[in-house]
Amino acid sequence: MLNYKELDRAYQALGDVTRRAMVEHLTRGPATVSDLARPLPMSLPAVMGHLKVLEESGLVTSRKQGRVRTCQVEPRMLSQAERWIAERRQMWEANLDRLGEYLGEGNAK
Amino acid sequence: MLNYKELDRAYQALGDVTRRAMVEHLTRGPATVSDLARPLPMSLPAVMGHLKVLEESGLVTSRKQGRVRTCQVEPRMLSQAERWIAERRQMWEANLDRLGEYLGEGNAK
DNA sequence: TTTATAGTTAAGCATTTTCTTAAGTATCAG
DNA sequence: CTGATACTTAAGAAAATGCTTAACTATAAA
Numbered sequence: 001m002l003n004y005k006e007l008d009r010a011y012q013a014l015g016d017v018t019r020r021a022m023v024e025h026l027t028r029g030p031a032t033v034s035d036l037a038r039p040l041p042m043s044l045p046a047v048m049g050h051l052k053v054l055e056e057s058g059l060v061t062s063r064k065q066g067r068v069r070t071c072q073v074e075p076r077m078l079s080q081a082e083r084w085i086a087e088r089r090q091m092w093e094a095n096l097d098r099l100g101e102y103l104g105e106g107n108a109k
Numbered sequence: 110m111l112n113y114k115e116l117d118r119a120y121q122a123l124g125d126v127t128r129r130a131m132v133e134h135l136t137r138g139p140a141t142v143s144d145l146a147r148p149l150p151m152s153l154p155a156v157m158g159h160l161k162v163l164e165e166s167g168l169v170t171s172r173k174q175g176r177v178r179t180c181q182v183e184p185r186m187l188s189q190a191e192r193w194i195a196e197r198r199q200m201w202e203a204n205l206d207r208l209g210e211y212l213g214e215g216n217a218k
Numbered sequence: 219t220t221t222a223t224a225g226t227t228a229a230g231c232a233t234t235t236t237c238t239t240a241a242g243t244a245t246c247a248g
Numbered sequence: 249c250t251g252a253t254a255c256t257t258a259a260g261a262a263a264a265t266g267c268t269t270a271a272c273t274a275t276a277a278a
Contacts, residue, residue, distance in 0.1 A: 012124030027200040067224045067275045078198045085191040091136040176245040
């Protein structure tokens with residue numbers, strides 16, 4: 001399960017173009033910090049900041065070997081964020097169905 | 110389709126417990142501003158602020174009749190936010206499959 | 219050993235976010 | 249008309265974000 005703080009962090013992390021670009025990059029495979037930074041229009045420390053947010057959200061993990069840090073997507077957290085939305089949408093649809101039945105009965109149709 | 114600014118707004122909107130609570134409330138059916146505010150530990154103007162964020166993100170819409178404003182979830186935007194994550198997850202899985210094939214061939218298994 | 223690479227930390231600054239209280243406006247009810 | 253209700257706006261404080269440059273550490277290469 002996912003507590004509200006984890007969800008906060010995951011959605012906040014995704015609420016930034018730069019970090020979504022990083023996630024998208026990592027879905028094509030693992031990458032180093034420099035790999036992630038190369039296409040981005042900002043300094044390396046700025047990228048590090050975004051990486052920290054992504055790691056704290058659980059969407060990304062990384063390990064350092066020698067002087068190179070390699071980053072990966074964490075698909076589990078991706079799924080969990082996906083699921084929260086999916087569940088709310090389903091809840092809304094279920095409600096809509098119930099309303100439909102009610103109107104259907106009321107109007108004898 | 111969804112441009113990056115819309116996605117920004119949608120995920121930023123979901124990246125806050127209060128606003129997720131409001132969305133959750135609205136998945137059980139339409140509600141007025143006061144309905145939304147009642148369970149929340151903050152002032153009405155603060156709730157209005159959150160509502161504004163939700164409306165600007167396209168996740169919620171509202172209409173005013175007389176002095177009462179009624180709010181609704183907008184399931185389309187919910188779906189679109191869901192889809193972005195789903196697509197990245199699938200991208201990652203496809204990549205993993207390709208890696209699996211590669212390793213499979215390499216190891217003659 | 220010297221130099222280049224890859225990443226990290228720290229300080230500082232502008233902007234945005236999230237909340238407050240106070241003071242409105244526009245219905246609706248009596 | 250008078251007061252209560254439902255929201256709305258504005259001003260402002262405190263904290264969080266997102267970036268910069270400068271300085272530093274650890275590793276690898278020459």
